[in-house]
Every structure is written in C-alpha cells, then in structure tokens.
Amino acid sequence: xxxxxxxxxxxxxxxxxxxxxxxxxxxxxxxxxxxxxxxxxxxxxxxxxxxxxxxxxxxxxxxxxxxxxxxxxxxxxxxxxxxxxxxxxxxxxxxxxxxxxxxxxxxxxxxxxxxxxxxxxxxxxxxxxxxxxxxxxxxxxxxxxxxxxxxxxxxxxxxxxxxxxxxxxxxxxxxxxxxxxxxxxxxxxxxxxxxxxxxxxxxxxxxxxxxxxxxxxxxxxxxxxxxxxxxxxxxxxxxxxxxxxxxxxxxxxxxxxxxxxxxxxxxxxxxxxxxxxxxxxxxxxxxxxxxxxxxxxxxxxxxxxxxxxxxxxxxxxxxxxxxxxx
Amino acid sequence: xxxxxxxxxxxxxxxxxxxxxxxxxxxxxxxxxxxxxxxxxxxxxxxxxxxxxxxxxxxxxxxxxxxxxxxxxxxxxxxxxxxxxxxxxxxxxxxxxxxxxxxxxxxxxxxxxxxxxxxxxxxxxxxxxxxxxxxxxxxxxxxxxxxxxxxxxxxxxxxxxxxxxxxxxxxxxxxxxxxxxxxxxxxxxxxxxxxxxxxxxxxxxxxxxxxxxxxxxxxxxxxxxxxxxxxxxxxxxxxxxxxxxxxxxxxxxxxxxxxxxxxxxxxxxxxxxxxxxxxxxxxxxxxxxxxxxxxxxxxxxxxxxxxxxxxxxxxxxxxxxxxxxxxxxxxxxxxxxxxxxxxxxxxxxxxxxxxxxxxxxxxxxxxxxxxxxxxxxxxxxxxxxxxxxxxxxxxxxxxxxxxxxxxxxxxxxxxxxxxxxxxxxxxxxxxxxxxxxxxxxxxxxxxxxxxxxxxxxxxxxxxxxxxxxxxxxxxxxxxxxxxxxxxxxxxxxxxxxxxxxxxxxxxxxxxxxxxxxxxxxxxxxxxxxxxxxxxxxxxxxxxxxxxxxxxxxxxxxxxxxxxxxxxxxxxxxxxxxxxxxxxxxxxxxxxxxxxxxxxxxxxxxxxxxxxxxxxxxxxxxxxxxxxxxxxxxxxxxxxxxxxxxxxxxxxxxxxxxxxxxxxxxxx
Numbered sequence: 001x002x003x004x005x006x007x008x009x010x011x012x013x014x015x016x017x018x019x020x021x022x023x024x025x026x027x028x029x030x031x032x033x034x035x036x037x038x039x040x041x042x043x044x045x046x047x048x049x050x051x052x053x054x055x056x057x058x059x060x061x062x063x064x065x066x067x068x069x070x071x072x073x074x075x076x077x078x079x080x081x082x083x084x085x086x087x088x089x090x091x092x093x094x095x096x097x098x099x100x101x102x103x104x105x106x107x108x109x110x111x112x113x114x115x116x117x118x119x120x121x122x123x124x125x126x127x128x129x130x131x132x133x134x135x136x137x138x139x140x141x142x143x144x145x146x147x148x149x150x151x152x153x154x155x156x157x158x159x160x161x162x163x164x165x166x167x168x169x170x171x172x173x174x175x176x177x178x179x180x181x182x183x184x185x186x187x188x189x190x191x192x193x194x195x196x197x198x199x200x201x202x203x204x205x206x207x208x209x210x211x212x213x214x215x216x217x218x219x220x221x222x223x224x225x226x227x228x229x230x231x232x233x234x235x236x237x238x239x240x241x242x243x244x245x246x247x248x249x250x251x252x253x254x255x256x257x258x259x260x261x262x263x264x265x266x267x268x269x270x271x272x273x274x275x276x277x278x279x280x281x282x283x284x285x286x287x288x289x290x291x292x293x294x295x296x297x298x299x300x301x302x303x304x305x306x307x308x309x310x311x312x313x314x315x316x317x318x319x320x321x322x323x324x325x326x
Numbered sequence: 327x328x329x330x331x332x333x334x335x336x337x338x339x340x341x342x343x344x345x346x347x348x349x350x351x352x353x354x355x356x357x358x359x360x361x362x363x364x365x366x367x368x369x370x371x372x373x374x375x376x377x378x379x380x381x382x383x384x385x386x387x388x389x390x391x392x393x394x395x396x397x398x399x400x401x402x403x404x405x406x407x408x409x410x411x412x413x414x415x416x417x418x419x420x421x422x423x424x425x426x427x428x429x430x431x432x433x434x435x436x437x438x439x440x441x442x443x444x445x446x447x448x449x450x451x452x453x454x455x456x457x458x459x460x461x462x463x464x465x466x467x468x469x470x471x472x473x474x475x476x477x478x479x480x481x482x483x484x485x486x487x488x489x490x491x492x493x494x495x496x497x498x499x500x501x502x503x504x505x506x507x508x509x510x511x512x513x514x515x516x517x518x519x520x521x522x523x524x525x526x527x528x529x530x531x532x533x534x535x536x537x538x539x540x541x542x543x544x545x546x547x548x549x550x551x552x553x554x555x556x557x558x559x560x561x562x563x564x565x566x567x568x569x570x571x572x573x574x575x576x577x578x579x580x581x582x583x584x585x586x587x588x589x590x591x592x593x594x595x596x597x598x599x600x601x602x603x604x605x606x607x608x609x610x611x612x613x614x615x616x617x618x619x620x621x622x623x624x625x626x627x628x629x630x631x632x633x634x635x636x637x638x639x640x641x642x643x644x645x646x647x648x649x650x651x652x653x654x655x656x657x658x659x660x661x662x663x664x665x666x667x668x669x670x671x672x673x674x675x676x677x678x679x680x681x682x683x684x685x686x687x688x689x690x691x692x693x694x695x696x697x698x699x700x701x702x703x704x705x706x707x708x709x710x711x712x713x714x715x716x717x718x719x720x721x722x723x724x725x726x727x728x729x730x731x732x733x734x735x736x737x738x739x740x741x742x743x744x745x746x747x748x749x750x751x752x753x754x755x756x757x758x759x760x761x762x763x764x765x766x767x768x769x770x771x772x773x774x775x776x777x778x779x780x781x782x783x784x785x786x787x788x789x790x791x792x793x794x795x796x797x798x799x800x801x802x803x804x805x806x807x808x809x810x811x812x813x814x815x816x817x818x819x820x821x822x823x824x825x826x827x828x829x830x831x832x833x834x835x836x837x838x839x840x841x842x843x844x845x846x847x848x849x850x851x852x853x854x855x856x857x858x859x860x861x862x863x864x865x866x867x868x869x870x871x872x873x874x875x876x877x878x879x880x881x882x883x884x885x886x887x888x889x890x891x892x893x894x895x896x897x898x899x900x901x902x903x904x905x906x907x908x909x910x911x912x913x914x915x916x917x918x919x920x921x922x923x924x925x926x927x928x929x930x931x932x933x934x935x936x937x938x939x940x941x942x943x944x945x946x947x948x949x950x951x952x953x954x955x956x957x958x959x960x961x962x963x964x965x966x967x968x969x970x971x972x973x974x975x976x977x978x979x980x981x982x983x984x985x986x987x988x989x990x991x992x993x
Contacts, residue, residue: 049736
C-alpha cells in the first residue's frame, strides 16, 4: 500500500517538474523543441531518398536535358520522355539490359532455392541428430560465414575453367578430381559458387529456428514410427516456412545484386552477363551513353525494390535472426 | 524465349536431380535394418560403378563403349547430357552381385572368399581394360598407364602399409580401447600399400605390360575385397546402427561437401598459391613469402612515409582541441558531482567527434591500399552504426515510423553497383562556368552565392546568434540551479561549433566559390571523385548510405526489445526521458552494438563493387578487394592476388573469433 502511494507521489512530482519546465520556457517554444527530433528524422529520410529519387527522375529526361540541367529542373519545365527506356530495353548494341535481367534471374533463382534445401538438411542434422563432434562441427561450419569471397575466387575460377587436378606429392602422379566441364562464362558457375558461399549463413539462420521448434512435436512423431527423413519432410519443412522465406528473400536480393562473383566467373563480355555487370560496363563508358545509364540502373533496381517492399517483414526477420541471436 | 526455357529447364533439372539423389540415398539406407540384401546389393553396385567410372574419367581404363544420354534439345547446358561408360556398368554389376551374395552368407570363411572373388573380378576388369594407347585431347597427349612393376618396391610398400595398419590398429586398441578386428585394419593398409607400390610409385607409361597391370590391380582388389569380406555378418542392431550413422552424413553431406568444395579447399589452395610467383601452376615458382614482401614494401599498398604531416594537419589539431575541451568540461563538471569525469552525452560526444577527426588526420596522411581500406572500416563502421542508432531512436514511436524506416532501409535492396551509379549522379561536377547538374555541387555553388550576398548572410548570422544566446541561457540556468550538469555541458560544447560556423559565414564565406582575378566571385566546384584523399570519403558515403538502414533495423528491434517494466520503473522513479535513454536503453542495447559493428566491419573490409564502379581504384582510392581483383584477374598474377586475398582473410580472423565466442556463449 505504502509503495503504491509513494510511487504515485513521485509521479505527481515528475509531472509537476514537467509543467514548470513548460511554463518556464513558454509553451510554444517547448512544443517546438519537442518536435525537433521528428523534424530531424524526416530531414534524414528525405536526404536518404533523394539520391534514388533523382536517378528515377533523370531516367525520364532526354540526353540534352540531363547534360545541361539538374533533375530538379524537371519539375519546373515538366519535360519527360520514355526514350531512354526504349533504348535500354531494345535489343542490340545498348548492352542488352533485358537479357541481363533474365540472366540475373537464372543465377538468383537456383542460387536461392538450392541452398535452402541443402542448408535445411544440415540445420536439421545439427539441431536434432546425435553424433559425435556435433558442436564442434557446427561452430566450424558457421564460423565460415565471415570469410570474404575473395579467398576462394582464384581456385574456383581455375576449377570452372580447367577442372580440378591433384598432384599427389610423394608419388608425383596427377589425379583428376573434376574433369574440365568448361563452366567458366556460364551462369551455372556463378550459382554454384553462390550456393557454397551462402551455406554457412543459411545453416546458421535455419539452425537458430529449427533448433527452437518444440521437441514434443518430434517425440510424438518418433513414437508413431517416423524416421528422420519423414520427420524432416512432413514436420520440419512445413513448420520452418517463415525462416525459409526470410532466408530466401535475403539470398535472392544478395545474389541478384551480386557483382563480384558474376564478374569473376563470367567476365565482362558474352551473352550470360547478369544485369549488374552490364550496368557496370555501361557506367564504365560514362559520357558516351550516360543518358541511358539512369534508365538502366533504375530498371535493374525495380525488381529488388519491389521484392523488398512486398516482403519487407520477412527480410527484416532474416536480418534480425541472423544477427541478434548470434 | 529459348534462353528462358533453357534456364528454367536447367534449374528444374538441377533441383530434381539433387532432390532425387537425396531421397534416393535416404531410401537406400532405409533398407539397411530390414532388407539387408537389397541394401548390400545397392551399395555394392553403387561402389563398383563409381570406382570404375572414376578410373575411366581419369583415363586409367578404357571403356568397351559409352552409353550416351544426349542433352535434350532445349537444354543448352552441356553438363546435363551424360556419358555412361559401359565398363562402369560392368563394375556396378560385379559389385552388386558381390553385395548380394555377401548378404546371404553368414559363414566367415565363405564371406572372405566372396569378398576376395568380387575384388579380384573388378581388378581383372581394370587390368584388361587399362589404357595401352595414347589418349589425345584438345590440349594434351596422355601416354598409356601401364605400370612397370618393381617387385622389391611392391613388397616394401605392402609391408610399410601393413606396418602402418598394425600401428594404427594396436595403437587405437591400447590408447582408446577400441575393440575392432586389428587384422582387418592391417589388411586394409597393406592393400593401400600395394596400391602405392604397384600404381603410384611405379613408372606408368608405354613400357609396362598388361600382365603387370593385372598383377598391380589384383593385389589391391583382393586386399580390399578381403577387408570387406572379413566383416562379420551384422545382426539387426548393427544394421540399424549403419542406417542411423549414415543418415547423419546424408543430411550433412551436401552442405559439408559444398562448403568444402567452395570455401575450405579453395581457401587452402589460395594460401598455397600465395607462396608462388608469377602465373599459376606450371610456370609458378615457389617463392616463400616474396609476394607478401612485395605487398608490404609497395608504396601503393602501405605508405607511411609522410607520417610527420599528421602533426601539421588542421584535422589533427581540431580533433585534439575537441578531445581536450570535452575532457576539460567533463572534469570540471565531474568535480562538482564527485566523479572523476562527468560522462554525459555531450562530453562523450565531443570527445568522440575529436577522436573521429584524429582518425581522419591519421588516415589522410598515411596512404596506400591497406591503410585506405582500414580508413573505410573506421569511417563507415562508426558513421553507419551511429546514424543507424540515431535514426532508430528518433523513429521509435514517431508518427509513420514504418514509412520512415522503410525509406531509410530501402538502399539495402539496391545493388552496390546501382548505389554507385546513383551517387555518381549526385557527385557530377561540371566546369565552373556551366550549370551544375549534380545535386551536391549545385547546392555547394548555390551556398557560395548565398554567402556572398549580404541579406542571407545577415539572416543566417542572426539565427546563429539567437541559437547561441539561447544555449548560453540554457547552460547558465542549468549551471546555477545545480541540476542538469549534462545540460550545461551540452550547451557549452554545442556553442563551439556554432561559433565556428558563424565565423566561417561572416568572414571567409561558406560554399563553393573563389575570388576571381578582378575580385569578383567565381563558382568553385568540388571534384568529388578525383580529389584525393577526400574522394575516399565520398565513396564511403555510398556504403554508409546503404548500411545505415541495416544498423537501424537491428537497433530498432533491440530498442523495442528493452523490457517495458524497466522503462516504467525508471519513469516511476522520476527519471527524465533522456536519463531513461542514456541509463537504461543504451546499456540494454550495448550487446547489439557489438553485433552491428562486427557485421559492418566484415562488409566494409570486403568493399569492392562501389570502388570498382565509381573510380576503379584510381585517384588514390584503391582498396584491398579491388587491388586483389586487378592483380589476379587483370594482370593474371595469381600469386600476388592470392597473397592479397589471404591478407583480407587475416583481417577477418578476429571477427570470426568473436563470432565463435559469441555463439559458444549463446549455446
């Protein structure tokens, strides 16, 4: 009883100081000061949005306008055109952005779907199967998620372009571990690489979720005679759909937006280039065709931005699960 | 259209194929406990088939012919058409037959006989089809692989193998108390020794004979067959054990295989390559640490020769001043409250800003790829974390919070390439006499014009004067009442930059202009991307723009996860909002800061796309990842490229250690 009264008094005291502060400074000034954080927030939001917005506006302006006036002038003169989009999407010499979009999907879709399943098997094994060295192996696997892709690029490119051959040290005999499948320059080389690089993070993310599923579910299934394979297919996969979706969006954006691995494995010419590489090479000739650069760059970002806004909740969940629980 | 179909077909095939393998492996091991015959037959067939197929692929044996499964027309991916060598089918048949017979035989002696028979059959098959002609491919001619047997070596290696096996078997028995048949282990190792002596040590070439090839493979086949046959017939419990143990590896196998093939083994090979000079493989020469020596003596990669210029830079003295001022205020205020220093947001903030400027002073003087990359880490990590936290706090419980957060977060969905292009438009600098089409230069030049006209100048100064007067009043009031020490400190320390701004506006003028030859003002643009060293900062801005959203999302979730009882308790105890924030919210989300910082450090260390697209490392903006890429894939200097990749890896190691430690604490 006494504690409740004490806290009530304190509340009143706190309220009193606040009102005195309000009166002391003048209500209006105080109100203005209180709204400053909101103003700062929206100022930052505007600052953050302007770059993308200016690209969007510029993509609808003619070459001459882009070269002579800033994008903000477009709202004064109101002069827009679709010509840049026609040029950039039209086939032929402009860099084949349309083809690039398809190639990016041909990389991003398998590089998203395949790791999900492989990682789900492994995450389930790490979470619910008993074997020696489980902890150790799990930590070793997941610790690899910080490794930069650069450390693997040279050997992987060699494997994709000429196979893998091991020369046995004492015997001086060469054994072919993987024949030359002539994969360099093909999209499959890119998504195979992405699949491998994605696994440590995917296993980590999925393991966090799958290991948190209630064990009672598994026990009752096991009593009914289900083995690991059945439990995995009938229980774990359906129950994990939220985290699978979270990882899928994360991985899709990552692989669609990737530049380094595509550039390394495919090169900077040929018909298999994804859109990032094409746009980057358009940018490399800045000045020549800068008027279609904005349109091209904007087209390349439409899909990820749409995915992002449509499925933002899952994306955020993926990022949070990947960082906070760690 | 055809391309789309092709890709879809390839994707579906890859998916169905791998799903089939996974389900098939599961089903196979499902058979082990109850249908042992089916299981051993299947395993025997698979092992026999693969053994022969691998030998065929390595051009050790020739096939009777090839069953070609051609790629369907719409699939252009060449891998998918498969060649199945007939000899592998034969191997599979023999293996399957041996597996079947083994599964119905319980007598130990008979079992050994069956194993030896199966092994010998496969060995003879190898001997009969070992390649005796040159194999000619596009790039190379491979001589035949007939072994020239040296019987002394053969015996020696077999004995060595047996000895190794004995040491392992009896050693394990003595040390780990393992109860396994030691003879089996010895047989296994002896046959491996025979393999070494007969095939690996022997000279392979046209001078050997088919008979020798049969002998060399027979020893191995009989030994391995005996090893398999010596296994006792497994009872139900043992069969269940087989199924259970294998299941773990079926589930883990694909993941571990992929990780080994794309990360672990390439990492080791990169390390190995980094010790070689020049182009890879044949021409490469083992050169110990020469690549690393080159890196650390390259002025372009690490350049500290101008270190003394640090002490003449304005950044250094400005930073020092801020640190000293912050410390002094904190000390004076702290004495009043009996603390060593008053750790309030404003004093800490001032010292932090000072430290930041000191960092800039160092990084603008010490140059080179590696140091530049560290500058990236320093700047981007600090600013993205700080801004992300600030925005998360500002947005918390604000109106339309989700809209604001989405817009800040959106750059995360844009590729680094796209972000680089977006910002190139922001950074455009046209000749000074032209209209500026880049927003930043337009604003900067516009500001210069404004600060040269009296009206706006006066207005700005009046506003600043009012703000300063208000802060003085606030500070004095807080100081006199003895409460709100931190308010006083904050006021005092905020006045400093305002005074500096007022001075700048009043005298030299703010913005992009210079005085022309006749005293008139001429527009002066910032060449954002090519004026070193600050062009690096403009590149960093792009990454900050992208990563702030990431930091914000995580901080926002952490702030919302602060237990509301804590906040209410603080309110009940009469804490003000800012006290609650600094004393409760901030300590509560401190672990999250660690997570954000480690994640960002890794991202920034690897920065590549932005630099590659915006400057390609020119104008003194090189970073490790781009340097590595250029050395490895433009100059094709794989040794140096590998060494740079390893350096990048070494920078990431501490983060990996922290991650592992955090994971161990969590579990």
